[in-house]
Amino acid sequence: MEAMDAPISNFTAVHAGNPESDVAEVESFTLRVDDIFQKVDKLEERVNEIEQFYLNASKKQGSNSKGSSTLKDKEKERHVPSIRKQQQEASRREKAAEKRMEELIRQFGTILRNITQHKWAWPFMQPVDVKGLGLDDYYEVIDKPMDFSTIKKQMEAKEYKNVREICTDVRLVFKNAMKYNDERSDVHVMAKTLLAKFEEKWLQLLPKVTEEEKRREEEEAEAQLDMQLAQDAAHAKMARDTTL
Numbered sequence: 001m002e003a004m005d006a007p008i009s010n011f012t013a014v015h016a017g018n019p020e021s022d023v024a025e026v027e028s029f030t031l032r033v034d035d036i037f038q039k040v041d042k043l044e045e046r047v048n049e050i051e052q053f054y055l056n057a058s059k060k061q062g063s064n065s066k067g068s069s070t071l072k073d074k075e076k077e078r079h080v081p082s083i084r085k086q087q088q089e090a091s092r093r094e095k096a097a098e099k100r101m102e103e104l105i106r107q108f109g110t111i112l113r114n115i116t117q118h119k120w121a122w123p124f125m126q127p128v129d130v131k132g133l134g135l136d137d138y139y140e141v142i143d144k145p146m147d148f149s150t151i152k153k154q155m156e157a158k159e160y161k162n163v164r165e166i167c168t169d170v171r172l173v174f175k176n177a178m179k180y181n182d183e184r185s186d187v188h189v190m191a192k193t194l195l196a197k198f199e200e201k202w203l204q205l206l207p208k209v210t211e212e213e214k215r216r217e218e219e220e221a222e223a224q225l226d227m228q229l230a231q232d233a234a235h236a237k238m239a240r241d242t243t244l
Contacts, residue, residue, distance in 0.1 A: 090223040097216050104163045104209060105155070111201045112170065116148050118197070120190040124148055124173050141180050146172040163209050170198060 115121060127147045130138045139145075151169050160166050177191035 087227070090227065093219050093223060097212075097219065100212055101162055104205070104212060105160070105166065107205055107208075108163050108166055109155070111198070111205065112148070112151070112166075114201065115170070115194055115198050118194060120194055121148070123187050123190060124177065124194075135180075138180065142176050144172060144176075146176060148173060162213075163205070167202060171195065174198070 116125065125148050127150065128135065128138060128145060130136075146169050148170075151166065151173070154160060154169075155166065174191040174195035178188050178195075181188040181191075183189075183192075
């Protein structure tokens with residue numbers, strides 16, 4: 001099909017101050033409009049020819065239409081395995097990535113046990129007893145309470161998608177304590193000390209976490225590209241077969 005690239009929007013209003021220019025501009029616009037109409041007529045003729053072709057082909061097929069339909073369906077199915085294969089490969093990669101992340105979470109659990117077994121960890125093992133301790137302003141100061149028993153439950157329920165989410169909550173346990181309690185208080189000092197120990201151990205695991213995140217991003221990008229290529233190839237082949 002020919003591209004209709006003659007823009008009508010270039011036509012401007014006629015100004016009485018320059019009649020010769022106005023006449024030329026009107027004539028130019030008229031030629032563009034005529035050209036567009038000619039192209040539209042050609043497109044309509046082409047569409048009619050295509051419709052007539054398929055109408056005649058349909059009449060010729062007659063009783064063979066059912067067999068032809070089955071043949072087309074089989075032709076389409078030829079492209080399905082390629083797409084299905086990409087889906088299966090993506091699923092396999094996802095499962096492999098989940099296993100690797102589970103291993104990282106297991107290693108993180110070792111760090112967590114080491115911290116929670118420290119002699120100063122006891123104030124952070126359970127949710128803060130706000131009523132029992134008479135901490136009336138606690139929820140005004142702390143937006144999101146967190147403790148190690150809550151973290152453990154969420155890990156067991158597999159609510160964390162990755163290691164960084166657990167790391168964020170562990171830091172929150174200590175930062176909440178440091179935020180609410182005066183820096184000279186025992187709880188503040190205990191929280192600050194354990195946070196430092198945690199960060200030290202986290203830095204040892206961080207390279208593995210970063211490597212896994214980078215690998216997962218690359219695999220996801222590759223899987224999306226492979227799927228798109230498979231779909232494009234299937235659509236192109238089906239479109240080609242339909243016009244034959």
